[in-house]
Amino acid sequence: GDxxxxxEGPVTLSExxxxxxxxxxxxxxxxxxFWYVQYPGEGLQLLLxxxxxxxxxxxxxxxxxxxxxxxxxxxxxxxxxxxxxxxYFCALSEDSSYKxxxxxGTRLLVRP
Amino acid sequence: DTAVSQTPKYLVTQMGNDKSIKxxxxxxxxxxxxxxxxxxxxxxxxxxxxxxxxxxxxTVPNRFSPKSPDKAHLNLHIxxxxxxxxxxYFCASSQDGRSNQPQHFGDGTRLxxx
Numbered sequence: 001g002d003x004x005x006x007x008e009g010p011v012t013l014s015e016x017x018x019x020x021x022x023x024x025x026x027x028x029x030x031x032x033x034f035w036y037v038q039y040p041g042e043g044l045q046l047l048l049x050x051x052x053x054x055x056x057x058x059x060x061x062x063x064x065x066x067x068x069x070x071x072x073x074x075x076x077x078x079x080x081x082x083x084x085x086x087x088y089f090c091a092l093s094e095d096s097s098y099k100x101x102x103x104x105g106t107r108l109l110v111r112p
Numbered sequence: 113d114t115a116v117s118q119t120p121k122y123l124v125t126q127m128g129n130d131k132s133i134k135x136x137x138x139x140x141x142x143x144x145x146x147x148x149x150x151x152x153x154x155x156x157x158x159x160x161x162x163x164x165x166x167x168x169x170x171t172v173p174n175r176f177s178p179k180s181p182d183k184a185h186l187n188l189h190i191x192x193x194x195x196x197x198x199x200x201y202f203c204a205s206s207q208d209g210r211s212n213q214p215q216h217f218g219d220g221t222r223l224x225x226x
Contacts, residue, residue, distance in 0.1 A: 032211040038153075043116075043202055043217035051212040087153055093211040098143065098160035098167045100215055105153045 002027045006090050006103035013080055013110050021075040021106045023064075023090035031092040033057075033066055033073040034100065038087045047075075047088070080110045115139050118203050118218035125193060126226050132189045133221045135203030142208045143167075144186040145215060146178060149200040158201075161186055162209055190223075198225045 007022040025033065032051040036044040048057030053068035062077045073090060090103040116137045125131055137144065146158040160168035164180040175191045186203060200222050204215040 034214060036217075041219075043219040044155075044204075045217070046214045049212070049214055089155065095211040096209060097211065098162065098209040099145070099157040099170070100147075100155075101157075102155040105155075107153075 002031070002092060002094060002097075002101050004090050004092055004101055004103035006088075006106050008104075009087075009107040011106060011108050013108070015082055015110055015112055016079045017110075019075070019077040019080045019084075019108065021088055021090075021108070023073045023075065023103060025071050025073065025090075025092050027071075027092055027094060029094050031094045033064070034091045034093070035062070035064055035073070035075050036089045036091060036102075038089065038105070040086075044089065080108070082110045082112055084108060085110045114218075116203055116205055116216050116218040118201075118221050120221060121219065122222050122224075124224045124226065127193055127195060129193050130189070130191045131193060131223070132187055133201055133203075133223075134185070134187045135218060136185050137203075137205040137216070138184065139205055139207075139216060141205040141216075142183055143206045143213075144180065144183070145204040145206075146186065146188050147202045147204060147217075149202060149220070151199070155202070159186075159188075160209070167209065193223075193225050195225050198223055 035047040048059045050057040050066035056065045091100040200220045203218040206213040206215045
């Protein structure tokens with residue numbers, strides 16, 4: 001079945017460091033790919049999405065490119081801030097599946 | 113205005129009790145969902161509804177019974193609560209079931225079974 005694999009956390013960085021969180025997926029069709037962020041005590045917020053191969057999603061300085069050849073959707077940010085500390089989830093959705101399949105989440109801690 | 117709202121935010125109860133969680137969305141979406149997040153933060157789909165009709169029941173015990181009185185509401189009733197039901201339950205909605213539509217999540221209901 002479909003699945004999403006994320007790098008294990010926690011990832012600890014200093015402010016202004018470069019961030020990469022790896023995400024790879026397995027899917028039978030052509031899924032849409034998402035990154036969601038969960039701040040402590042809150043629900044999930046959509047960070048960015050890409051719906052077809054070579055699409056780049058971007059938001060708030062975060063970027064991810066849908067790479068079909070490597071089945072990857074790695075999240076990057078050039079300069080992280082303390083306020084970016086949260087848990088990040090990679091997810092996929094296949095057409096007409098009526099569900100998101102999530103990775104296990106990666107906790108990011110940014111130190112001042 | 114909160115787009116997807118769940119109540120209550122916290123629920124502490126004893127094993128064997130019955131409890132309900134309510135969810136409402138004001139986005140005009142057709143599709144609603146329940147997800148369970150366990151203690152390791154892993155998220156898994158439980159149910160999906162489209163226009164009040166059940167689409168997915170992801171091998172959830174029949175102690176869990178969702179109800180959708182209209183397409184803006186999806187409530188979750190749980191009978192005979194067990195220790196393993198302790199988790200955070202998230203309601204979500206999307207415009208429709210197409211894969212490219214993002215899902216909008218509520219803030220979650222933290223259920224603790226004593």
